[in-house]
Amino acid sequence: MxxxxxxxxxxxxxxxxxxxxxxxxxxxxxxxxxxxxxxxxxxxxxxxxxxxxxxxxxxxxxxxxxxxxxxxxxxxxxxxxxxxxxxxxxxxxDWSRRYAHMRMHTCMHLLCSLIPCGVTGGALTADKGRLDFDMGNFDANKELLTQQLNALIGQAEPISIECLEASLLDTNPELVRTMSVQPPRGAGKIRMVRAGATDYQPCGGTHVANTREIGPVRISKIENNGQRNKRVVIVFSNGEKQ
Ligand SMILES: [Zn+2]
Missing domain, CATH: 2.40.30.130 (Elongation Factor Tu (Ef-tu); domain 3)
Structure with missing residues (x-):
């Protein structure tokens, strides 16, 4: 069917x-x-x-x-x-809403590449995105991450998608960044997304073709979310002064 x-x-x-x-x-x-x-x-x-x-x-x-x-x-x-x-x-x-989702979603991949910790949750809207990390001792700094994110966006890197055999995930479990969500495996294939130099993970979402489309962003908040978890919130900065 x-x-x-x-x-x-x-x-x-x-x-x-x-x-x-x-x-x-x-x-x-x-x-x-x-x-x-x-x-x-x-x-x-x-x-x-x-x-x-x-x-x-x-x-x-x-x-x-x-x-x-x-x-x-x-x-x-x-x-x-x-x-x-x-x-x-x-x-x-409703393209403006979907395009905002694509931009924020792709930005969350870039954030993953900057924080070398397991992802325990995440969600986005057309205005903002949040990712929860099992942060351990990693020292996440709002201003520094904002700078690093905007630098990655400014590098205008293409986002590439490839389809691999799903069995690869069983032999390479480190490819899965989000601990709480099993990636979708349709017909024995897995969709891998490469964003920036270091982020490479299975993902079933929609992405922009180039990081420059994300536009300027800002980390608005990093808050404790349980003992080890920290929640990082990203907003579009829409030309506001950083
Ligand atoms: Zn994705």
């Missing part, structure tokens, strides 16, 4: 897609393929619109993966009574 093939992996910059409806249940729509990223790995599900060929429009309020079927489900704000399986529709992403 081919439910909502994830076009966002082939091209995370595609903003509009014309496709067909696979199934509809109440306010949940599954498409033959999709550019909408489903909630996962700390990155929120995408929002946007579905336009039917008869002119009616529905708002997509969230995208998620169905636990049982694995299908990517688009949640719409009202039951789309006009739509039927097989109908041609055009979906449009």
């Amino acid at each position: 081919n439910h909502s093939a994830p076009v966002f992996y082939q091209d995370p910059y595609q903003k509009v897609l014309t496709t067909t409806v696979s199934s509809i249940q109440d306010q949940n729509v599954v498409l033959a393929e999709t550019i909408f990223y489903p909630t996962g790995g700390g990155q929120p599900g995408d929002t946007g619109h579905i336009n039917a060929s008869n002119g009616s429009q529905f708002t997509i309020t969230n995208t998620r993966k169905d636990r049982e079927s694995g299908a990517i489900v688009h949640e719409v704000s009202e039951a789309p009574l006009d739509l039927q399986p097989g109908d041609t529709v055009t979906v449009t992403l």
Whole structure:
């Protein structure tokens, strides 16, 4: 079965897609393929619109993966009574929100490359991101990390993605940075993301193509989160003085 093939992996910059409806249940729509990223790995599900060929429009309020079927489900704000399986529709992403997620998500990879400790959690929104580290004795300094992050962003490094055999993770467990989340392994393959010189880890999120797209950022907070854990919060600094 081919439910909502994830076009966002082939091209995370595609903003509009014309496709067909696979199934509809109440306010949940599954498409033959999709550019909408489903909630996962700390990155929120995408929002946007579905336009039917008869002119009616529905708002997509969230995208998620169905636990049982694995299908990517688009949640719409009202039951789309006009739509039927097989109908041609055009979906449009709320691009400014998704692009902010891509920028912040990629920035969190760069932060990983600066803090040589296990990641115990993380999440992001269109405004900020947070990563929790099992920091031990590592001395994380807000100002220094802000400088280092912006330097990495300014180096304008490409982000590269490669697919490896999933069994590689069993023989190289050090590749997994996030201790609390097992990376997704689809069809025996694992998606590896390389960001900057040192960050290389499995990841199922969406990323920008080049670090320069992230723009200026600032570490707004480093706080204790339990005995050994520290929480690092990043915000876009949007031209504010650093
Ligand atoms: Zn990622």
